[in-house]
Amino acid sequence: MVKINGKELNVAGKTISDYLKTTNYDTKRIAVERNGDIVPKSQYDETLLQDGDNIEIVSFVGGG
Numbered sequence: 312m313v314k315i316n317g318k319e320l321n322v323a324g325k326t327i328s329d330y331l332k333t334t335n336y337d338t339k340r341i342a343v344e345r346n347g348d349i350v351p352k353s354q355y356d357e358t359l360l361q362d363g364d365n366i367e368i369v370s371f372v373g374g375g
Contacts, residue, residue, distance in 0.1 A: 315366040323362045327355040340371045 312319045315330070322330050327343055327350060343350045344367040350358055360366065 312362060313360045313364045313366060316368055322360050323364075325360055327358045327360065327366075330360060331355065336368060336370065342369045342371070343367070344369070 313322050314320075315322070327345075331338055331341075338352070338355075343355070345358065345360075346365055
């Protein structure tokens with residue numbers, strides 16, 4: 312199980328990109344943190360989610 316934004320999900324073995332395709336996140340406006348480290352967008356296709364990972368996904372909102 313992988314904890315994503317506090318929720319346990321059965322997505323171990325998928326890449327970050329695979330998981331994001333199942334969501335409504337705008338990948339241009341998010342940051343992904345895996346176990347306390349920011350994952351560069353260039354690594355989303357190759358970073359495998361593993362049992363016990365703690366993922367935080369933060370959306371950026373523009374405004375003024």
